[in-house]
Amino acid sequence: MIANYHTHTFRCNHATGTEREYIEHAILGGLEVLGFADHAPMPFEGEYYSGFRMKLQETEDYVCTLRSLQKEYAKDIRILIGFEAEYYPAVFPRFLEFIEPYDIDYLLLGQHALYNEEGAPMCGAPTEDPRLLSQYIAQVKEGLSTGKFLYHAHPDMMRFVGDPQEYQKQMTDYCRFCKERNIPLEINLLGLMDNRWYPNKNFWEIAGAVGNCGIIGCDAHRADVLSNMQLHSQGEQWAKNFAIPLLSNLL
Numbered sequence: 001m002i003a004n005y006h007t008h009t010f011r012c013n014h015a016t017g018t019e020r021e022y023i024e025h026a027i028l029g030g031l032e033v034l035g036f037a038d039h040a041p042m043p044f045e046g047e048y049y050s051g052f053r054m055k056l057q058e059t060e061d062y063v064c065t066l067r068s069l070q071k072e073y074a075k076d077i078r079i080l081i082g083f084e085a086e087y088y089p090a091v092f093p094r095f096l097e098f099i100e101p102y103d104i105d106y107l108l109l110g111q112h113a114l115y116n117e118e119g120a121p122m123c124g125a126p127t128e129d130p131r132l133l134s135q136y137i138a139q140v141k142e143g144l145s146t147g148k149f150l151y152h153a154h155p156d157m158m159r160f161v162g163d164p165q166e167y168q169k170q171m172t173d174y175c176r177f178c179k180e181r182n183i184p185l186e187i188n189l190l191g192l193m194d195n196r197w198y199p200n201k202n203f204w205e206i207a208g209a210v211g212n213c214g215i216i217g218c219d220a221h222r223a224d225v226l227s228n229m230q231l232h233s234q235g236e237q238w239a240k241n242f243a244i245p246l247l248s249n250l251l
């Protein structure tokens, strides 16, 4: 593994450690590219704000801190600055406007909730409702169609526990959509490490059959996963098991 684009910071309220610790571990782990993509600030309408993302007013510090470390570590590692963002149709244009002045390097699509988040189902809440699965797929397709995202992080985040044939049908359609557009799908090491419902074997079987490209994302919420070679090779093994060709250097 030589590049990881999925790294968080303490600003999302559920990651620990300093940026410097993440960078040091990435170097230790032999990474040549380390992309930070913390949970994006989101200019929601009204009073609502989510607890799992940085506040709007923290954006400046996030970007400035990383810019300065980027210079300091220029000889050792290439640091990139991005965000992991959902596609929320009502918020997205305002979001793009908000981040525009920061001139960031990339966005990852990481869809954690449906619709516009406020009052909407979380993607990780188990559901048997095929309409919620359809909504997820329609929404991530629309997001990816904006051309603003580098890849789809944990594409198998939607926790559908209903009819397997329905899952097969809808996800095959989704994987074909990504294949036609050369959109890489992420094998998420956080999910692998924590034994979460993703990476989902059924999803990756479909992706393998469709012929999608994959990329490994650490989804680091603590620094040591960046130097955890055993975990990295677990991700590579996952790709092998499902015949997913891995991309490594996207930027």
Ligand SMILES: [Zn+2]
Pocket (backbone or CB within 6 Å): 008, 012, 014, 039, 221
């Ligand atoms: Zn997170």
Ligand SMILES: [Zn+2]
Pocket (backbone or CB within 6 Å): 006, 008, 084, 110, 153, 219
């Ligand atoms: Zn993440």
